[in-house]
Amino acid sequence: MSDVLSQNQIDELLQSLHDGNISVNELETISTEKKVRPYDFKIPKKFNKEQMKTLSIIYENYGRLLSSYLSGTLRSYCKVEVLTIEEQRFFEYSNALESNVLMGVLDMKPLEGSSMVTLSQSVAFGIIDRLLGGPGEIYEADRDYTDIEMQLLRQVVQTVCRLVGDAWENVYALQPDFVRLENNSRQSQLVSPNETVVIVMLDVEIRDVVGNISFCIPYVILEPVLEHLNTRYWFTESRSKTGDEQASRENLLRKVRQIPIELRAVLGTARITLHEALQLQVGDVVPLDQHLDEKAAVYSGKEKWFEGTLGTWHNNRAIRVDRIMLESGVKDESK
Structure with missing residues (x-):
């Protein structure tokens, strides 16, 4: 942005080049000279x-x-x-x-x-x-x-x-x-x-x-x-x-x-065929692969962070954290 020409100076320079009053070689010579900026x-x-x-x-x-x-x-x-x-x-x-x-x-x-x-x-x-x-x-x-x-x-x-x-x-x-x-x-x-x-x-x-x-x-x-x-x-x-x-x-x-994250408590999982899924009706029972004495898993995204026990807290469903899954890379900051 240094040595900016005004629009009038640009027009005069282009006109001089067009009329032959100044050559391209002369411009190149001038450009190599030491530049001095005026101070007002x-x-x-x-x-x-x-x-x-x-x-x-x-x-x-x-x-x-x-x-x-x-x-x-x-x-x-x-x-x-x-x-x-x-x-x-x-x-x-x-x-x-x-x-x-x-x-x-x-x-x-x-x-x-x-x-x-x-x-x-x-x-x-x-x-x-x-x-x-x-x-x-x-x-x-x-x-x-x-x-x-x-x-x-x-x-x-x-x-x-x-x-x-x-x-x-x-x-x-x-x-x-x-x-x-x-x-x-x-x-x-x-x-x-x-x-x-x-x-x-x-x-x-x-x-x-x-x-x-x-x-x-x-x-x-x-x-x-x-x-x-x-x-x-x-x-x-x-x-x-x-x-x-x-x-x-x-x-x-x-x-x-301060970033909010979503936690999901998973009771268990089950594998059924597409045909079985299409035949499901209200009242049907789907057995899960989770035993009664096993802990519920708590996920954030695809990562398993905690294991805990399901229950209630102030009329809301809740889960008590019983184990922090350190092997997943989550740091136990409670200690």
Whole structure:
């Protein structure tokens, strides 16, 4: 996103090539020269190096989170890395966007204002292809997204936005809220054209598909939390937690323990023929292979977790756990 040309500059360059006033060789020579960007002292930079470095750490962490999510969702190798983090004017960013880019808007609660996330067409179609069972090969198509494709992408972008809060966890308690999804970048009016924004460009690989995901964050949103954007604050917060790895493990275990599971108490089983099953009527008796003195088995999914005795508890059928089946891999945490 660096050294972005305005539309007028692009038109003038194309016209010069067409008229023969400038040659392709001359362009190649110019491109190899050292690039110098002008600095406008009337409009100084609003982010210092320390703040930009902290943002880089945040979104490197975000890249790892997004890589894990995409790899699990798409069941394919995915890699997400920070490419660049720059401070720009919003018009520079919006003018450089392709017309067919996928754009999501998210509120950065509890901060005031909205930011923007964009997915290049190659990444968007790569995600769609994998979600629909395709091989995830490079798909080049200059067309609009269908309603079904937009619905699939909306679900993915919602998680892409939610993970931003996880990446900011050590700096500020953000709760990003997905607002809407658009497929026309020319309609993007996030802030005024001259507003300062931070552009985070992420390089995305989904098997053979290569593209980018970018975040556009207005300065007015980050201004209240600028004091948090320093590496000393980041590492102080990290040390206060008994180590990032241990904290992540405990957080994961806590979330896993809160997952609801279904338990089934099996009285016994029986094998009969299809003919016998079709002949069954009300009042018929089917002998089970379970003796009266045997324990009932308790299953979660296909795994046998417990054995117990059937009974009642507060007018409900219940089972008393008499044995934990450690051989099935379930840890006995009662000891």
